[in-house]
Amino acid sequence: MIEIQKPPEAIGTTTTTAAATTMATTVNPSAKRALLILNCILLGLGNCGGPLAMRLYFIHGGNRVWLSAFLETAGWPFILIVLIILFFIRRRGTFTTHSGTTIVHMRPRVFFAAVVIGLLTGLDDYLYACGVARLPVSTTSLIIASQLGFTALFAFLLVKQKFTPYSINAVMLLTVGAAVLALHTSSDRPNGESKAEYYKGFFLTVAAAALYGLVLPMVELTYKKAKQAITYTLVLEIQMVMCLFATVFCTIGMIINNDFKVIPREARNYSLGKTEFYIVLCVNAILWQCFFLGAIGVVFCASSMLSGIIIAVLLPVTEALAVVFYKEPFKVEKGVSLVLSLWGFTSYFYGEYRSTKRTKNKTRTFGDQSIELREINSSSI
């Protein structure tokens, strides 16, 4: 599975689909599909569980925003362990047939891109944690649905993502869905929170959506402009460097804000108990690592647009879980927003279904082998 690679000649193709298709020509399609499914599962786990775990920290007495942001990427040593294991597997020659003993695949160009994206991710984590600290999870999730609009915009600008009327319709509906919430906030404010704090949370979450909407196409651009073969091992290295630098960014925030000193006191006063406090922190780190690994893995297997779509598709699940587990209010405006989101997703998938069907018919006509390849592209999801 780790052999999957995008050859350097794939880099610089004009559309995401083209790049992904070229990438696929060198790989076993079923391995590629398995990797895409694995990354979708990781992304799904992180996307649904991460916000709930983060909110769990806040609603039982935690209030360190920088600590929460730090936990989003602090699981990076896990990736290091995976990379070390893969290195030994490669060296034994049981898994791959080439580049077996290379310890680090990443070249300086990709490293610097990963550092920049990592620092932006650190800032994004802080903005996101500011929102989760102030808003119900269901509200945060609905606002984050607007991220797809930003991803689409930046994917168009950075990687020349192509659009259909259906995907444009989806982006518009998801964005309007988030905007509907902005008009009716009074019933949603948690007890004891001022209007100003609520609005601050609201706009910082929009800023997080915009920034992460930029980060995903930047990852895709990095793959395209890497001037080296993109293997999944390299994707893991990029993930590790990004998370490392995001964590460094948030550690500085924690130091300035005295978070490290406050942690033991917060643990003592945490309403679920001290051990549970640390368990909640660890669960946060694990779930968010799944989120980020899944997100950039899907970019590798398909496109930043598909990654954005999966994030948006799963947001209603997070909302439902928050309403069930945290008894968050679910008033009319959230219902309207949810319906618009579901309509948006349906529109997007219908458009993808149509274009896949058309492409398949065309390929069949030409007797082209590439039919298999398209199946692992974003269109098939």
Ligand SMILES: Nc1ncnc2[nH]cnc12
């Ligand atoms: N830091 C973040 N974590 C999870 N989802 C996000 N969406 C935008 N920013 C995010």
